[in-house]
Amino acid sequence: MEDPSVAIGPGDALVLVDVQNDFLPGGALAVPDGDAVVPRLSRLAGRFATLGLPVFATRDWHPPDHCSFREQGGPWPPHCIAHTEGAAFAAQLALPAATRIVSKATRAAADAYSGFEGTDLDEHLRAAGAARLFVGGLATDYCVLNTVRDALRLGYRVIVLTDAIRAVDVTPGDGERAIAEMVRLGAKMSDTRGGAPAC
Numbered sequence: 001m002e003d004p005s006v007a008i009g010p011g012d013a014l015v016l017v018d019v020q021n022d023f024l025p026g027g028a029l030a031v032p033d034g035d036a037v038v039p040r041l042s043r044l045a046g047r048f049a050t051l052g053l054p055v056f057a058t059r060d061w062h063p064p065d066h067c068s069f070r071e072q073g074g075p076w077p078p079h080c081i082a083h084t085e086g087a088a089f090a091a092q093l094a095l096p097a098a099t100r101i102v103s104k105a106t107r108a109a110a111d112a113y114s115g116f117e118g119t120d121l122d123e124h125l126r127a128a129g130a131a132r133l134f135v136g137g138l139a140t141d142y143c144v145l146n147t148v149r150d151a152l153r154l155g156y157r158v159i160v161l162t163d164a165i166r167a168v169d170v171t172p173g174d175g176e177r178a179i180a181e182m183v184r185l186g187a188k189m190s191d192t193r194g195g196a197p198a199c
Contacts, residue, residue, distance in 0.1 A: 006159055006190045013101045013130035014048045015151075016041050016057040017115060017137030017144050019093050022079040022086035029079040031139045035090070040164040040192040041136050042094035049096035054128040058115035058137075058147065061103035063086060067110045082106070088105055100124055113146035124156055132157040136164030136192070141174040148182045159180075163191040 022028040024035045043143050044054050060080035068074035080087040082103075089095065102121045105112040125133070133156050135148055144165050151158050160182055167175025182188065 006188070008047065008051060008134070009051065010053075011049075011129060011131040013054045013056060013125055013128060013133050014045060015115060015121075015133050015137075015147065016045065016055070016060060016093075016095075016137045016164050017135060017147050018058055018060055018080075018139075019090050019137050020080055020086070021088050022060075023123070023138045024090055027079070028077050028086055029108055029168075031124075031168055034138050034166045035196070037136060037138065037164040037166060038090045038092050040161070042092065044136070044161070044192045045094060045096055045099070046078050048134075049098065054125075055096050055099045056102055056115075056121060056124070057089065057099050058104055058119075058121070058143070059087065059089065060143075061106050063106070063108045066105065066111070067109055068105070072108075073152070074111070113143045114150045115143070115147040116150040116154065117146070130156070132159065134159045134161060136161035138166060139175075140165040140167035141170075141178040142168060145178040145182060147183045148187050149185060152185050152187060154187060158187040159190050160187050161192050163193070 023031045048055050061082045062080050068076050069078045102119050104119050112118050133151050148158050169175050
């Protein structure tokens with residue numbers, strides 16, 4: 001299923017999904033092995049920057065009374081509250097200086113699993129000339145899945161970085177089912193080692 005021969009070139013953009021402290025081991029809503037994605041995405045972000053290609057990083061940026069929190073009737077413990085350490089990007093995540101940060105789920109009454117929902121991500125991708133997106137981050141079965149789903153719906157080609165995603169797996173197998181769904185919708189699978197820059 002993986003294609004390690006994918007070459008990076010003009011028209012490509014990297015989208016890092018929610019690589020935030022609260023989703024890492026020890027965080028308020030930790031994704032198992034979530035920290036494993038950090039060095040891989042850091043290296044790939046560096047490759048994109050070297051090639052002058054755009055890098056985007058989405059983040060949950062919740063108010064303290066966000067509707068997804070259990071205290072408000074939602075399914076999750078409080079996490080990624082704006083301007084807290086939990087909402088900060090992983091300390092070891094090396095984001096290029098030109099990375100565009102995309103904040104989502106910023107209003108108390110509206111949740112957003114997709115990096116496109118209620119944000120200007122699509123607008124900025126199109127302004128950057130992006131046609132194909134490389135997507136990695138957290139978590140496979142929630143924000144990665146929904147970001148990929150929206151990207152495909154909006155007409156982007158999508159490559160999911162299988163070695164740089166991790167699942168919550170609230171129900172065992174959720175991550176595998178999410179990958180199968182992304183493939184069914186048209187996403188391709190590769191990894192962060194895949195391919196030299198396109199000539």
